[in-house]
Amino acid sequence: MAGVTLTDVPETAKPSSKALFARPTGRGPRDNAAVIRWMLLFLGGIIMVMPIAYMISTSLKWPHEVYNVNLIPEEPTIENYTYVLEDGRFYGWFVNSLIIAVLTTISNLFFDSLVGYTLCKFKFPGRQIVFIAILSTLMIPTEMLVIPWYLMSQSFGWLDTYWGIMFPGLMTAFGVFLMKQFFESVPDDFIEAARIDGLNEFQIWWTVAMPLVRPALAALAIFVFLGNWTAFLWPLIVTNSVELYTLPVGLSGFGDEADVAWELIMTGAAISTIPTLIVFLIFQRFIIRGVVMAGLKG
Incomplete structure (x- = not known):
């Protein structure tokens, strides 16, 4: 029996080159799991880094600013480092x-x-x-x-x-x-x-x-x-x-x-x-x- 070639297939049934090489648009279960893992890792990193950031921030504050929760000092100073090192x-x-x-x-x-x-x-x-x-x-x-x-x-x-x-x-x-x-x-x-x-x-x-x-x-x-x-x-x-x-x-x-x-x-x-x-x-x-x-x- 003669084999069927791609030229024998109707034009409407032929897949286009874009369809052959197009990426899947939807996310699979593995992609969703990866996103969740990265979000959890990011959250864990923030939790670990925040105390260190707050420590450095407090070390750059004047005494009257210490109890302010803001992470960025209003008037940064290195006087504390000078005092401690001296x-x-x-x-x-x-x-x-x-x-x-x-x-x-x-x-x-x-x-x-x-x-x-x-x-x-x-x-x-x-x-x-x-x-x-x-x-x-x-x-x-x-x-x-x-x-x-x-x-x-x-x-x-x-x-x-x-x-x-x-x-x-x-x-x-x-x-x-x-x-x-x-x-x-x-x-x-x-x-x-x-x-x-x-x-x-x-x-x-x-x-x-x-x-x-x-x-x-x-x-x-x-x-x-x-x-x-x-x-x-x-x-x-x-x-x-x-x-x-x-x-x-x-x-x-x-x-x-x-x-x-x-x-x-x-x-x-x-x-x-x-x-x-x-x-x-x-x-x-x-x-x-x-x-x-x-x-x-x-």
Whole structure:
């Protein structure tokens, strides 16, 4: 039977070139879902950015404008920044917070990863019990631990010292959990090959396992640094001398008994965000790489 060609089809039945290449005019369910997702993301971004914008706005206001809700100051000024930066105490508080945050971050990266590696790659009796016991501490509110921490600090003479501020955060259960989960992705064949090559367990942990979990180390570093940089309750309790105050504790003292200088507090808070941004910029590439690798594995 002879085949039918396009020339045999009536002219009215032939699709036009515009119809062939025209885009669909209606939105499908996927398009609507994408629009909703973008709207929710935009709304979430606004909610997160607004407090930061209001902080910067307040830092540029005069004292009589602080309680105005307007986001743009009527008479912007940098006098608050000049006052805070010329206050000698601010630099001392800044250095105290920096020392405490850096040392506790280094301590967590070392001890949390070491314990996580041990619980992941070593087979010994009671390993799961130890891991569950460590995780169970996450259910204890920090407020319940303040009194035991204070009594320990008092007994060991750690009150009003750097060590007294740092010791509760030198190692965290969350860090152990995070590192253990990432060490699970390290192939045991790599560990066995390193043992055959004559490396001891510490060398295997340091030279083989640690480079493979850099995204987890970067994430842990950011979490620990931010947590200690913004810590307020425990440093307030354990310190007595103004010289040893951390930045959040020191900033809370701006003003007098009659009035709180919110414009100065917001100015100090705006300046204090600089180290956190630097830490994030340093470690963000490792975190992004880890997310991409996790997506490829999935």
